[in-house]
Amino acid sequence: MMVARHDTTPGLSSRLASEIGSGDVPTRLARVTAFVDPALEQALDLSSDASPRLLAAMRYALLAPGKRLRPALVLWAASASHAGPEAAAWEAAVGAAVAVEMIHAYSLVHDDLPAMDDDDLRRGRPTCHKAFDDATAILCGDALQALAFETLARTLPPTVAARGCAILARAAGAEALVGGQSDDLAAERGWLGTEQTPVEAADQVAWMERIHGRKTGALFRASLALGGLAAGADETTLAALDGYGRAFGLAFQIADDLLDAEGDEATIGKRVGKDAERGKLTFPTVLGSAESRRRALALSEAATGCLTPIPRNADDLRNLATWIVARDH
Numbered sequence: 001m002m003v004a005r006h007d008t009t010p011g012l013s014s015r016l017a018s019e020i021g022s023g024d025v026p027t028r029l030a031r032v033t034a035f036v037d038p039a040l041e042q043a044l045d046l047s048s049d050a051s052p053r054l055l056a057a058m059r060y061a062l063l064a065p066g067k068r069l070r071p072a073l074v075l076w077a078a079s080a081s082h083a084g085p086e087a088a089a090w091e092a093a094v095g096a097a098v099a100v101e102m103i104h105a106y107s108l109v110h111d112d113l114p115a116m117d118d119d120d121l122r123r124g125r126p127t128c129h130k131a132f133d134d135a136t137a138i139l140c141g142d143a144l145q146a147l148a149f150e151t152l153a154r155t156l157p158p159t160v161a162a163r164g165c166a167i168l169a170r171a172a173g174a175e176a177l178v179g180g181q182s183d184d185l186a187a188e189r190g191w192l193g194t195e196q197t198p199v200e201a202a203d204q205v206a207w208m209e210r211i212h213g214r215k216t217g218a219l220f221r222a223s224l225a226l227g228g229l230a231a232g233a234d235e236t237t238l239a240a241l242d243g244y245g246r247a248f249g250l251a252f253q254i255a256d257d258l259l260d261a262e263g264d265e266a267t268i269g270k271r272v273g274k275d276a277e278r279g280k281l282t283f284p285t286v287l288g289s290a291e292s293r294r295r296a297l298a299l300s301e302a303a304t305g306c307l308t309p310i311p312r313n314a315d316d317l318r319n320l321a322t323w324i325v326a327r328d329h
């Protein structure tokens, strides 16, 4: 159950999946946002022991206008997996959606810091350390990460809470998000020593897949797994969701690289062309735009193919995989 620390916002328990309604992918993502953002706000209803400046930074980072892709993956995986009492499953999924968005928001805040990617613009606004200061941005990321696990532990059904927390911890840790980020920085800064960035195109593609599988893909896969777990998915459905997540994550990344190379800064809400400026390996620089686009489409089809064993409604996940490679932001 979604338990607020100060439960003053009524109604989450009475909201059902049907509120998300119908429409195209941007419309449905906007409905996920309208549904999840009040839960994000509620999760930040902390006691007066939380420092006001820190809490302001957490609100700034977490409630900034992102696409809410990871919450959508949680909720749509839950809809595709649903096997238990509807309201309870849905509430558990909303708690998981909040937790993954907190991990995502923390990673963006830390990634934007001068010591990492050093960015001024994120989600169309000054980055957290620009709006506040470096130290507050570091603490904001730390606090969001801790609150993600508190939220998940409080909201998942007790039978799956430990498994869910372990899944999220692994996706956020040294073998995934943080490890991928560390290897990416090491390559960019020449810290690799004898193990250099590969020179052959095929090896470069394998290298990028390994970086992005950890840095970006792992949190998508965790989102899908948590949505499934919240809704009582069986192991066949969890495996199908995981296959979808692997292909979806890579399709997302190739599309992200194409947007960075060719997209419009105002539409995307962050600085573009930075990867090329820094001489970073990207799918378009290694494979060219046309081949990158072809691979992204093939991965999008592979992702939808993975959903075949799921007997319930997985249309949202299918449509998202198609949209993710065609989007302009």
Ligand code: GRG
Pocket: 065, 066, 067, 068, 069, 104, 106, 107, 108, 110, 111, 116, 123, 177, 178, 181, 215, 216, 256
């Ligand atoms: C600092 C531990 C640590 C990790 C940073 C997330 C990340 C790892 C780096 C961000 C750099 C980046 C642009 C990666 C590409 C993939 C990515 C995570 C893009 C942002 O995700 P979206 O498009 O963002 O879902 P919104 O703002 O819509 O939520």
